[in-house]
Amino acid sequence: MSKKNFEKVTQAQAAPADEAFDPWEQGRPIPLFVFAVVFALGTWGVLTYFSEHKSQEKSAAVRTEQKAGETSHMQAALAAGQAPDSINPAAKASGLQNASPETLAIVGVGKGQAWSCASCHGEAGQGNLSTPRLAGLPAEYIVKQLHDFSSGLRTNESMLVVAKGLSSTEIEDVARYYEQIGLPSTVSPGMGGELERGRILAQQGDWKSNVPACFSCHGMSGEGVAPGFPALAGQQPDYIFAQLAAWQAGERKNSPQSLMDGIAKQMSVQDMRSVSDYLATLPLHPKNEAERAAVLRSDSGKSQSLPSGENPSKS
Numbered sequence: 001m002s003k004k005n006f007e008k009v010t011q012a013q014a015a016p017a018d019e020a021f022d023p024w025e026q027g028r029p030i031p032l033f034v035f036a037v038v039f040a041l042g043t044w045g046v047l048t049y050f051s052e053h054k055s056q057e058k059s060a061a062v063r064t065e066q067k068a069g070e071t072s073h074m075q076a077a078l079a080a081g082q083a084p085d086s087i088n089p090a091a092k093a094s095g096l097q098n099a100s101p102e103t104l105a106i107v108g109v110g111k112g113q114a115w116s117c118a119s120c121h122g123e124a125g126q127g128n129l130s131t132p133r134l135a136g137l138p139a140e141y142i143v144k145q146l147h148d149f150s151s152g153l154r155t156n157e158s159m160l161v162v163a164k165g166l167s168s169t170e171i172e173d174v175a176r177y178y179e180q181i182g183l184p185s186t187v188s189p190g191m192g193g194e195l196e197r198g199r200i201l202a203q204q205g206d207w208k209s210n211v212p213a214c215f216s217c218h219g220m221s222g223e224g225v226a227p228g229f230p231a232l233a234g235q236q237p238d239y240i241f242a243q244l245a246a247w248q249a250g251e252r253k254n255s256p257q258s259l260m261d262g263i264a265k266q267m268s269v270q271d272m273r274s275v276s277d278y279l280a281t282l283p284l285h286p287k288n289e290a291e292r293a294a295v296l297r298s299d300s301g302k303s304q305s306l307p308s309g310e311n312p313s314k315s
């Protein structure tokens, strides 16, 4: 640094209002640097603005396309009376809106210590693997199960906490809520069973091993019979299998007159897989006689039917 410059600097420090001070002086690189930074920031800003604008336009277009795709997918599915898994189950369910805010809070947010029903049973009560589908089960059946969990007659740690936390009125409200939900079946076979064997067990039973036809109690196509017989059609196959195994092992003990205990004890593990898988192929509620006939038609000719006059409930 030259002596002259040195003097200038010291002067500037001593007297800030120095008139000789010139911010644009060549010897001071800072203003140029500031210029460069401002210019760079400006350019960057303009470029980002344009590229963001473009990508926003693009993603908006993709979203509209996706929505249109979903809607047409859903319309096609509804027209075919099917419920592809790719569609959000809540979007397929009717009856979800018929509930008090208190019930909706229990279902969707949870109460006290307990998680929401939806967090385990799905947003439309569709169930998942060994957590059962609740949508469409008879309200009386749901009420009974909740009281059984709460009293310990039916054992499950999660459901013990949940059921104990609900008042009788809340149990009834929540049961009516789930009963009202109309949701097509969302399940498909996956237990490694044999469908034809499952169909025979469900429709005719196996008299050699004392297994009565499931449909003799659970409805002509497994749709359930209120108040006491839950639907099997549309129920999660993992859950059906798990319950049969639990009865066989003596772990589920709340079935009236031990009906299901006796049946499950007669079944082989492979038969349990087969019937669970077959039930997962059925529509929830055959809407008319033609649909019901279509469910039952699969038995045409292939298997021997019961000798006429034989009554399942007698054996």
Ligand code: HEC
Pocket (backbone or CB within 6 Å): 106, 107, 114, 115, 116, 117, 118, 119, 120, 121, 130, 131, 132, 133, 134, 137, 141, 142, 143, 145, 146, 155, 156, 158, 159, 162, 174, 230, 242
């Ligand atoms: C932490 C997970 C969890 C939560 C939360 C939960 N459940 Fe469950 N629920 C289960 C499981 C797992 C089973 C199956 C129990 C078994 O295997 O016996 C079950 C079984 C049931 C059953 C018996 C269904 C049948 O077909 O027999 C009913 C009814 C039920 N739950 C209702 C509810 C309601 C109502 C709520 C909310 C108030 C709720 N659950 C919250 C996990 C849960």
Ligand code: HEC
Pocket (backbone or CB within 6 Å): 132, 144, 201, 202, 211, 212, 213, 214, 215, 216, 217, 218, 228, 229, 230, 231, 232, 235, 239, 240, 241, 243, 244, 254, 255, 256, 259, 260, 263, 275
């Ligand atoms: C004699 C009548 C009867 C027959 C036949 C029968 N069930 Fe059941 N089943 C019941 C009753 C009653 C219940 C309800 C048990 C309860 O309230 O805990 C039930 C419940 C069930 C459940 C529990 C569903 C749920 O949501 O928790 C499954 C699974 C089941 N049965 C499967 C079968 C299968 C598979 C067959 C055929 C192999 C069959 N049942 C035959 C009377 C019967």
